[in-house]
Amino acid sequence: MANKSGLPPSYMNQHLLEKTSYKWIVLLIATVAQTAATFVTYGMGPLATFYQQEYALSQFQTGLIVSAVNIGPIFSMLFFGDLMDKFGEKWVVGGGAIILGLNIFFAAFIDHYAFLIVVLTFVGVWYGTAQPGGSSVIIKWFPKKQRGLAMGIRQTGIPTGGALASALFLQSFVAIIGGIIFLLFYKDMKIERKDRKEERFMEKLHQIRNNKSLYPVFFIGVTMISFQIILVAHLMSYLHQASHIRLGTAGLLLSVCLIGGMIGRIVLAFISDTVFNGNRSKPLQLTILATVFFLLALIFLPSHLSIAGNTVLCFFVGFLGIGWFSLFIVLVSEKASSHFISLTVSFALTLNQLAIVLSPMIFGLFVDFFHGYGVPFLLLTGAILIGGVWLRLSEKKEKIQVLTRM
Numbered sequence: 001m002a003n004k005s006g007l008p009p010s011y012m013n014q015h016l017l018e019k020t021s022y023k024w025i026v027l028l029i030a031t032v033a034q035t036a037a038t039f040v041t042y043g044m045g046p047l048a049t050f051y052q053q054e055y056a057l058s059q060f061q062t063g064l065i066v067s068a069v070n071i072g073p074i075f076s077m078l079f080f081g082d083l084m085d086k087f088g089e090k091w092v093v094g095g096g097a098i099i100l101g102l103n104i105f106f107a108a109f110i111d112h113y114a115f116l117i118v119v120l121t122f123v124g125v126w127y128g129t130a131q132p133g134g135s136s137v138i139i140k141w142f143p144k145k146q147r148g149l150a151m152g153i154r155q156t157g158i159p160t161g162g163a164l165a166s167a168l169f170l171q172s173f174v175a176i177i178g179g180i181i182f183l184l185f186y187k188d189m190k191i192e193r194k195d196r197k198e199e200r201f202m203e204k205l206h207q208i209r210n211n212k213s214l215y216p217v218f219f220i221g222v223t224m225i226s227f228q229i230i231l232v233a234h235l236m237s238y239l240h241q242a243s244h245i246r247l248g249t250a251g252l253l254l255s256v257c258l259i260g261g262m263i264g265r266i267v268l269a270f271i272s273d274t275v276f277n278g279n280r281s282k283p284l285q286l287t288i289l290a291t292v293f294f295l296l297a298l299i300f301l302p303s304h305l306s307i308a309g310n311t312v313l314c315f316f317v318g319f320l321g322i323g324w325f326s327l328f329i330v331l332v333s334e335k336a337s338s339h340f341i342s343l344t345v346s347f348a349l350t351l352n353q354l355a356i357v358l359s360p361m362i363f364g365l366f367v368d369f370f371h372g373y374g375v376p377f378l379l380l381t382g383a384i385l386i387g388g389v390w391l392r393l394s395e396k397k398e399k400i401q402v403l404t405r406m
Helices: 014-019 022-041 044-055 059-075 077-087 090-107 113-127 130-141 144-155 157-164 168-185 201-210 212-243 247-274 281-300 307-321 325-335 341-370 374-405
Strands: none
Touching: 022 090, 022 130, 022 144, 022 168, 044 059, 044 113, 059 077, 059 113, 059 341, 077 090, 077 130, 077 201, 077 341, 090 113, 090 130, 090 168, 130 144, 130 325, 130 341, 144 247, 144 325, 201 341, 212 247, 212 281, 212 307, 212 325, 212 341, 212 374, 247 281, 247 307, 247 325, 281 307, 281 325, 281 374, 325 341, 341 374
């Protein structure tokens, strides 16, 4: 059971975490490792265009290049999360980044499309070490009142890595260097294990499944990550059709949306640390309500707004629709059993990864079926709102149960 600081008792106590300066080195290392890994996976989007020309690929085959990298973590995150809970993050995260870099290095020499897809799938498999590992590191090393900000800073490694991504050899070099830095400078926190028996993998999954307080959080993760990836995949096309904005300008508005998300990941997490005293649920619920408001504005307003107005709208859509993620990850971690935080985060991220792969396609099918973006966006708005309401009702029910036991 976690103490009132939100930190498992088997880890360093609250006082030591507040005093040690090493936690800031940990934050830097985790951010660098996340940026380096994302440098590879997000870089597949721009490089897919070059592969399309080289191999004369169809649009479906080109899209499969990106999908291959995103499918990989589905098969690996649970396994790697369990390893990190047992043995620590150092060798799993550091070694995973190095092997990821070596995989992408080999991909540079492949001249056959089918082999490329296989190698990129393995690249995605090793990317499965980055997200749960970095999240677990922050939860272990930072006290509750600083955890949100630390997670927000670390999560900026994702859009930063995506923005910097380019050629395969450079991606390989950066990923390997990121892994080496993690191995050289990160120290696993010592965990006392003698006071408990080691649960089997399936027993842990069973306990996660029985933790009903996680259900609405998992649902929020799926709906909000769907919105996030739909923004990346469809926002340019939507603005082009809804407001007759030139594609070049729509691309700039997408960049504004992503910048808003980068800022939101830090600001929303910092607010949860300070204004809400470490409570993640309330600011997440408020973020969901605000997201619904701005999503409705995105549905009904773009054609009536100037470029300046659309810029402001896209900034706040990104601030909320991408910035939510740090609150989500910390909330999952703090609701998890203290003995398998990494596995619980991996479980949540595996569900998210399924949504990342499927939601752009499903949304696109809905757009084709309804001959426009209005109904699909409204359906998405309803799903996001359900997640916020479900979390609110779930926590009210938990409070009532606690009071009845007293």
